Amino acid sequence: MDFEEEEKLHEERLKAALASMPSEGDVAEMAARFKAISEPSRLKILFALAGGELCVDHVGEAVNANQSAVSHQLRILKDNRIVKCRRLGKKVLYSIADEHVLSMMRSAREHLGCE
Amino acid sequence: MDFEEEEKLHEERLKAALASMPSEGDVAEMAARFKAISEPSRLKILFALAGGELCVDHVGEAVNANQSAVSHQLRILKDNRIVKCRRLGKKVLYSIADEHVLSMMRSAREHLGCE
DNA sequence: ATATTATATGAACTGTTATTCATATGATGA
Protein backbone atom coordinates (compact mmCIF):
# COMPACT_ATOMS: atom_id res chain seq x y z
CA MET A 1 0.00 0.00 0.00
CA ASP A 2 1.57 3.28 -1.05
CA PHE A 3 1.32 6.65 0.64
CA GLU A 4 -1.72 7.90 -1.22
CA GLU A 5 -3.71 4.75 -0.65
CA GLU A 6 -2.80 4.86 3.01
CA GLU A 7 -3.89 8.47 3.24
CA LYS A 8 -7.21 7.75 1.56
CA LEU A 9 -7.90 4.81 3.85
CA HIS A 10 -7.29 6.98 6.89
CA GLU A 11 -9.58 9.72 5.63
CA GLU A 12 -12.33 7.18 5.16
CA ARG A 13 -11.79 5.78 8.64
CA LEU A 14 -12.06 9.28 10.01
CA LYS A 15 -15.36 9.82 8.25
CA ALA A 16 -16.65 6.46 9.47
CA ALA A 17 -15.52 7.29 13.02
CA LEU A 18 -17.36 10.59 12.93
CA ALA A 19 -20.48 8.90 11.59
CA SER A 20 -20.64 6.12 14.19
CA MET A 21 -19.79 8.35 17.16
CA PRO A 22 -22.50 8.16 19.85
CA SER A 23 -24.17 11.42 20.82
CA GLU A 24 -22.54 13.79 23.30
CA GLY A 25 -25.19 12.87 25.83
CA ASP A 26 -24.71 9.13 25.49
CA VAL A 27 -20.95 9.43 25.73
CA ALA A 28 -21.31 11.58 28.83
CA GLU A 29 -23.68 9.08 30.39
CA MET A 30 -21.44 6.11 29.66
CA ALA A 31 -18.40 7.99 30.93
CA ALA A 32 -20.25 8.86 34.12
CA ARG A 33 -21.01 5.20 34.73
CA PHE A 34 -17.43 4.16 34.09
CA LYS A 35 -16.39 6.90 36.46
CA ALA A 36 -18.68 5.48 39.10
CA ILE A 37 -16.79 2.19 39.05
CA SER A 38 -13.36 3.69 38.54
CA GLU A 39 -12.59 4.51 42.14
CA PRO A 40 -10.84 1.72 44.08
CA SER A 41 -13.15 2.23 47.05
CA ARG A 42 -16.24 1.82 44.88
CA LEU A 43 -14.84 -1.02 42.81
CA LYS A 44 -14.12 -2.88 46.02
CA ILE A 45 -17.73 -2.39 47.00
CA LEU A 46 -18.79 -3.99 43.74
CA PHE A 47 -16.58 -7.00 44.33
CA ALA A 48 -18.04 -7.26 47.79
CA LEU A 49 -21.55 -7.24 46.32
CA ALA A 50 -20.70 -9.67 43.54
CA GLY A 51 -21.67 -12.59 45.78
CA GLY A 52 -25.07 -11.20 46.71
CA GLU A 53 -26.74 -8.36 48.54
CA LEU A 54 -25.22 -6.86 51.68
CA CYS A 55 -26.34 -4.18 54.12
CA VAL A 56 -24.38 -0.94 54.37
CA ASP A 57 -22.67 -2.05 57.54
CA HIS A 58 -21.38 -5.25 56.05
CA VAL A 59 -20.21 -3.43 52.94
CA GLY A 60 -18.25 -1.18 55.25
CA GLU A 61 -16.62 -4.16 56.91
CA ALA A 62 -15.87 -5.79 53.56
CA VAL A 63 -14.08 -2.76 52.18
CA ASN A 64 -12.77 -1.47 55.48
CA ALA A 65 -14.32 1.98 55.34
CA ASN A 66 -16.51 3.98 57.68
CA GLN A 67 -20.27 4.24 57.48
CA SER A 68 -20.48 7.70 56.00
CA ALA A 69 -17.94 7.09 53.28
CA VAL A 70 -19.66 3.87 52.24
CA SER A 71 -23.04 5.54 52.19
CA HIS A 72 -21.77 8.36 49.98
CA GLN A 73 -20.17 5.90 47.61
CA LEU A 74 -23.24 3.70 47.46
CA ARG A 75 -25.26 6.73 46.51
CA ILE A 76 -22.99 7.46 43.58
CA LEU A 77 -23.22 3.84 42.47
CA LYS A 78 -26.98 3.90 42.81
CA ASP A 79 -27.39 7.21 40.96
CA ASN A 80 -25.48 5.64 38.10
CA ARG A 81 -27.56 2.47 38.16
CA ILE A 82 -24.56 0.33 39.06
CA VAL A 83 -26.23 -0.98 42.20
CA LYS A 84 -29.79 -1.16 43.41
CA CYS A 85 -31.17 -1.48 46.92
CA ARG A 86 -34.17 -2.56 48.95
CA ARG A 87 -35.11 -1.89 52.51
CA LEU A 88 -35.46 -4.80 54.94
CA GLY A 89 -36.55 -3.54 58.32
CA LYS A 90 -33.94 -1.14 59.63
CA LYS A 91 -31.39 -2.27 57.11
CA VAL A 92 -30.96 -1.40 53.47
CA LEU A 93 -29.63 -4.19 51.31
CA TYR A 94 -27.54 -3.29 48.28
CA SER A 95 -26.83 -5.46 45.25
CA ILE A 96 -25.38 -5.26 41.74
CA ALA A 97 -27.94 -3.65 39.43
CA ASP A 98 -27.67 -5.94 36.45
CA GLU A 99 -25.71 -8.41 34.38
CA HIS A 100 -23.87 -5.75 32.37
CA VAL A 101 -22.07 -4.53 35.45
CA LEU A 102 -20.82 -8.03 36.20
CA SER A 103 -19.84 -8.37 32.57
CA MET A 104 -17.72 -5.23 32.76
CA MET A 105 -16.10 -6.45 35.96
CA ARG A 106 -15.28 -9.73 34.25
CA SER A 107 -13.81 -7.96 31.24
CA ALA A 108 -11.75 -5.80 33.54
CA ARG A 109 -10.35 -8.83 35.31
CA GLU A 110 -9.55 -10.55 32.05
CA HIS A 111 -7.98 -7.40 30.69
CA LEU A 112 -5.78 -7.26 33.75
CA GLY A 113 -4.96 -10.95 33.52
CA CYS A 114 -3.46 -10.97 30.04
CA GLU A 115 -0.34 -8.89 30.23
CA MET B 1 -36.83 -17.04 56.38
CA ASP B 2 -36.83 -15.61 59.89
CA PHE B 3 -34.60 -12.92 61.32
CA GLU B 4 -31.88 -15.23 62.61
CA GLU B 5 -31.59 -17.16 59.37
CA GLU B 6 -31.40 -13.89 57.44
CA GLU B 7 -28.69 -12.64 59.76
CA LYS B 8 -26.69 -15.83 59.39
CA LEU B 9 -26.96 -15.72 55.60
CA HIS B 10 -25.68 -12.17 55.54
CA GLU B 11 -22.75 -13.00 57.76
CA GLU B 12 -21.79 -15.82 55.44
CA ARG B 13 -22.06 -13.57 52.41
CA LEU B 14 -19.80 -11.09 54.13
CA LYS B 15 -17.22 -13.80 54.77
CA ALA B 16 -17.47 -14.97 51.16
CA ALA B 17 -17.13 -11.39 49.92
CA LEU B 18 -14.00 -10.89 51.99
CA ALA B 19 -12.56 -14.15 50.72
CA SER B 20 -13.11 -13.51 47.03
CA MET B 21 -12.01 -9.88 47.11
CA PRO B 22 -9.15 -9.24 44.67
CA SER B 23 -5.92 -7.88 46.13
CA GLU B 24 -5.54 -4.16 46.80
CA GLY B 25 -3.13 -3.94 43.91
CA ASP B 26 -5.42 -5.63 41.42
CA VAL B 27 -8.38 -3.50 42.46
CA ALA B 28 -6.26 -0.38 42.10
CA GLU B 29 -5.10 -1.46 38.67
CA MET B 30 -8.60 -2.26 37.45
CA ALA B 31 -9.91 1.00 38.85
CA ALA B 32 -7.14 2.91 37.10
CA ARG B 33 -8.12 1.36 33.79
CA PHE B 34 -11.77 2.13 34.29
CA LYS B 35 -10.75 5.66 35.17
CA ALA B 36 -8.83 5.90 31.93
CA ILE B 37 -12.01 5.30 29.97
CA SER B 38 -14.29 7.26 32.28
CA GLU B 39 -13.64 10.71 30.87
CA PRO B 40 -15.95 11.78 28.04
CA SER B 41 -13.02 13.12 26.02
CA ARG B 42 -11.18 9.81 26.28
CA LEU B 43 -14.25 7.64 25.75
CA LYS B 44 -14.94 9.57 22.57
CA ILE B 45 -11.42 8.79 21.45
CA LEU B 46 -12.13 5.11 21.95
CA PHE B 47 -15.29 5.28 19.88
CA ALA B 48 -13.30 7.08 17.21
CA LEU B 49 -10.73 4.27 17.26
CA ALA B 50 -13.32 1.50 17.32
CA GLY B 51 -13.34 1.41 13.50
CA GLY B 52 -9.59 1.09 13.13
CA GLU B 53 -6.34 2.90 13.78
CA LEU B 54 -6.09 6.65 13.36
CA CYS B 55 -3.24 9.14 13.61
CA VAL B 56 -3.24 11.74 16.39
CA ASP B 57 -4.40 14.45 14.05
CA HIS B 58 -7.43 12.53 12.86
CA VAL B 59 -8.31 11.58 16.41
CA GLY B 60 -8.28 15.27 17.20
CA GLU B 61 -10.66 15.99 14.34
CA ALA B 62 -12.92 13.11 15.34
CA VAL B 63 -13.31 14.29 18.91
CA ASN B 64 -12.94 17.98 18.20
CA ALA B 65 -10.03 18.66 20.51
CA ASN B 66 -6.62 20.24 20.03
CA GLN B 67 -3.42 18.36 19.43
CA SER B 68 -1.95 18.73 22.88
CA ALA B 69 -5.06 17.63 24.71
CA VAL B 70 -5.43 14.58 22.50
CA SER B 71 -1.80 13.63 22.94
CA HIS B 72 -2.09 13.86 26.72
CA GLN B 73 -5.24 11.76 26.70
CA LEU B 74 -3.74 9.16 24.38
CA ARG B 75 -0.83 8.83 26.74
CA ILE B 76 -3.14 8.06 29.63
CA LEU B 77 -4.97 5.50 27.52
CA LYS B 78 -1.70 3.94 26.42
CA ASP B 79 -0.25 3.84 29.94
CA ASN B 80 -3.33 1.92 30.97
CA ARG B 81 -3.10 -0.46 28.04
CA ILE B 82 -6.42 0.71 26.62
CA VAL B 83 -4.85 1.68 23.31
CA LYS B 84 -1.64 0.77 21.56
CA CYS B 85 0.27 2.58 18.83
CA ARG B 86 2.79 2.16 16.06
CA ARG B 87 4.82 4.66 14.14
CA LEU B 88 4.34 5.04 10.39
CA GLY B 89 6.71 7.61 9.04
CA LYS B 90 6.04 10.92 10.68
CA LYS B 91 2.70 9.78 12.00
CA VAL B 92 1.83 7.64 14.98
CA LEU B 93 -1.20 5.43 14.52
CA TYR B 94 -3.30 4.59 17.55
CA SER B 95 -5.72 1.68 17.93
CA ILE B 96 -7.73 -0.17 20.57
CA ALA B 97 -5.41 -2.42 22.55
CA ASP B 98 -7.51 -5.57 22.69
CA GLU B 99 -10.88 -7.26 22.58
CA HIS B 100 -11.62 -6.69 26.27
CA VAL B 101 -11.76 -2.96 25.76
CA LEU B 102 -14.31 -3.35 22.98
CA SER B 103 -16.22 -5.75 25.18
CA MET B 104 -16.41 -3.18 27.96
CA MET B 105 -17.56 -0.53 25.51
CA ARG B 106 -20.26 -2.88 24.27
CA SER B 107 -21.40 -3.64 27.82
CA ALA B 108 -21.50 0.06 28.58
CA ARG B 109 -23.68 0.72 25.58
CA GLU B 110 -26.03 -2.12 26.44
CA HIS B 111 -26.17 -0.99 30.03
CA LEU B 112 -27.16 2.44 28.84
CA GLY B 113 -29.69 1.02 26.41
CA CYS B 114 -31.81 -0.86 28.89
CA GLU B 115 -33.41 1.78 31.03
C1' DA C 1 22.04 20.89 7.43
C1' DT C 2 17.64 22.98 7.84
C1' DA C 3 12.87 23.67 7.35
C1' DT C 4 8.58 21.49 7.96
C1' DT C 5 5.32 18.34 9.66
C1' DA C 6 3.67 15.32 13.45
C1' DT C 7 3.68 14.18 18.07
C1' DA C 8 5.09 14.54 22.97
C1' DT C 9 6.01 16.85 27.31
C1' DG C 10 6.14 20.22 31.36
C1' DA C 11 4.16 23.68 34.10
C1' DA C 12 0.28 26.31 35.64
C1' DC C 13 -4.36 27.09 36.33
C1' DT C 14 -9.00 25.47 37.19
C1' DG C 15 -12.46 22.56 38.25
C1' DT C 16 -13.73 18.10 40.25
C1' DT C 17 -14.07 14.66 43.78
C1' DA C 18 -13.19 11.60 47.96
C1' DT C 19 -13.13 11.67 52.70
C1' DT C 20 -14.31 13.25 57.27
C1' DC C 21 -17.19 15.23 60.86
C1' DA C 22 -21.43 16.51 62.51
C1' DT C 23 -26.08 15.99 62.13
C1' DA C 24 -30.52 14.48 60.21
C1' DT C 25 -33.84 11.01 58.82
C1' DG C 26 -36.09 6.55 59.07
C1' DA C 27 -37.44 2.22 61.32
C1' DT C 28 -38.05 -0.72 65.19
C1' DG C 29 -39.08 -2.20 69.90
C1' DA C 30 -40.03 -1.11 74.77
Add this chain to the structure above:
DNA sequence: TCATCATATGAATAACAGTTCATATAATAT
Protein backbone atom coordinates in the same frame (compact mmCIF):
# COMPACT_ATOMS: atom_id res chain seq x y z
C1' DT D 1 -43.57 8.46 72.75
C1' DC D 2 -38.82 7.63 73.48
C1' DA D 3 -34.50 5.33 72.92
C1' DT D 4 -31.73 2.96 69.81
C1' DC D 5 -30.00 1.17 65.65
C1' DA D 6 -29.15 1.81 60.59
C1' DT D 7 -28.56 4.78 56.97
C1' DA D 8 -28.38 9.28 54.61
C1' DT D 9 -26.96 14.00 53.92
C1' DG D 10 -24.47 18.62 54.03
C1' DA D 11 -20.45 21.29 54.49
C1' DA D 12 -15.52 21.70 54.45
C1' DT D 13 -11.09 20.42 53.40
C1' DA D 14 -7.53 18.36 50.76
C1' DA D 15 -5.90 15.70 46.90
C1' DC D 16 -6.38 14.85 42.05
C1' DA D 17 -7.00 15.44 37.11
C1' DG D 18 -8.08 17.90 32.45
C1' DT D 19 -7.04 21.61 29.56
C1' DT D 20 -4.14 25.10 27.71
C1' DC D 21 0.14 27.33 26.38
C1' DA D 22 4.75 27.11 25.33
C1' DT D 23 8.29 24.30 24.04
C1' DA D 24 10.77 19.98 22.93
C1' DT D 25 11.60 15.80 20.28
C1' DA D 26 11.28 12.91 16.10
C1' DA D 27 11.01 12.00 11.24
C1' DT D 28 11.04 13.38 6.59
C1' DA D 29 12.09 16.07 2.42
C1' DT D 30 14.51 19.67 0.01
